[in-house]
Amino acid sequence: MDTAEVKQKAKEFGADLLGIASPERFASVKPQRSPLAVFPDMKSALVVGRRILRGAMRGVEEGTNFHSTYSTFGYRWLEDNFLARTTYDLTCWLETQGFEAVPLFGYCEDGMPTGVPVAPGKPEPNVIVDMDYAAHAAGLGEIGLGGFFLTPEYGTRQRFALILTDAKLDADPIRDKSICSDCGACVAACPLQAIDASHLETVGVPGHQIQVAHIDYEICNSCPNGAMKGPGRGTRPDRCAAACGRMCLTKLEGAGKCGNTFAQTFRKRTPWALDSLKRPVPVAGIEAGCDQKYAK
Ligand code: SF4
Ligand code: SF4
Structure with missing residues (x-):
């Protein structure tokens, strides 16, 4: 083998x-x-x-x-x-x-x-x-x-x-940062300001570490914008389909960063957004994303 x-x-x-x-x-x-x-x-x-x-x-x-x-x-x-x-x-x-x-x-x-x-x-x-x-x-x-x-x-x-x-197999090379452009669109897309890019945390394998924004998961826990929790999975919600995650996917696909491509774009209409009381909020900034470079 x-x-x-x-x-x-x-x-x-x-x-x-x-x-x-x-x-x-x-x-x-x-x-x-x-x-x-x-x-x-x-x-x-x-x-x-x-x-x-x-x-x-x-x-x-x-x-x-x-x-x-x-x-x-x-x-x-x-x-x-x-x-x-x-x-x-x-x-x-x-x-x-x-x-x-x-x-x-x-x-x-x-x-x-x-x-x-x-x-x-x-x-x-x-x-x-x-x-x-x-x-x-x-x-x-x-x-x-x-x-x-x-x-x-x-x-x-x-x-x-x-x-x-306990099978000894060949390890794959660790990838350094090349996909995320620090565009800040995920930060702008969060209607509840749960992603704080002014406070960065260091994660990943030593020698290849990456800085990521501090995320207030307490806020995400009550996010009505697509965050979800599953039984037996603790308290941190899944954010892939939340406003932040869908915006990131939109940005990555638009920048040609995803190998799995599609005939049509993922985002076809103005995105929706709700505040913590589930009231619609303006999406002008969300729709535009954000071009500010956040990471230091
Ligand atoms: S939207 Fe995605 S690519 Fe842009 S800063 Fe956030 S994680 Fe990085
Ligand atoms: S899950 Fe909701 S509250 Fe948390 S970062 Fe994403 S959009 Fe913001």
């Missing part, structure tokens, strides 16, 4: 993306977020991605259907059924080749329950790996100013799961 064979199998099982990280890339990650705390003998971390259909976001973009389109096909079913199946099939195949393989979902730690350490020196269960960090470590893309994971294939549109294995 070699790396090319693993990637081919992942594709056959339905993966749109597969990146591989070596254990050394997690050396500086605290145990509470590290895959090495889950599988200390891992030799490779495989980040499996499936695209979010652009059409699954259409109902949110039009403001007419949030749940039977995006919330199911773009979010919960995509993670719980389609991506889970791809991850499980690849994990089974790896174990058939004689290598232990640990499947992990890409949940965020915010609001997730924690237990007590089972022995001195061990982190509290459940260790939840930062999937954006893992995807960056696996060479799949970068984290944009607005906090979205961006790939050259789909921009903002993908979901990830993780497989830790």
Whole structure:
């Protein structure tokens, strides 16, 4: 079994993306977020991605259907059924080749329950790996100013799961920032001013770190502009189909930054926006996006 064979199998099982990280890339990650705390003998971390259909976001973009389109096909079913199946099939195949393989979902730690350490020196269960960090470590893309994971294939549109294995595979090169242009359109598109580009945070793999804006997820939690939460996934909402995420996708596609191209543009009409009390708000600034360069 070699790396090319693993990637081919992942594709056959339905993966749109597969990146591989070596254990050394997690050396500086605290145990509470590290895959090495889950599988200390891992030799490779495989980040499996499936695209979010652009059409699954259409109902949110039009403001007419949030749940039977995006919330199911773009979010919960995509993670719980389609991506889970791809991850499980690849994990089974790896174990058939004689290598232990640990499947992990890409949940965020915010609001997730924690237990007590089972022995001195061990982190509290459940260790939840930062999937954006893992995807960056696996060479799949970068984290944009607005906090979205961006790939050259789909921009903002993908979901990830993780497989830790004791098979030693070739790691993919880490990508430096090349997709996000710091255009600030995501900042301008947020009607609730939850993205603060005057306060930057440093994320990503050491040596390749990226600055991203501080995001007030407390505000996002009550955002009526397409942010969503799923059962069992903690308190941080999904923002891919929210006003900020859809604006980023519009900008990236317009700039030719997405390999998955379409005959027509994603944004066809003036975007809608609601304030925290679900009252329509003016969209002049949102529609224009923002050309100001935000990152220092
Ligand atoms: S909208 Fe612009 S600044 Fe925001 S994440 Fe996307 S490319 Fe980066
Ligand atoms: S989810 Fe809503 S509140 Fe949060 S940044 Fe996006 S548009 Fe703003």
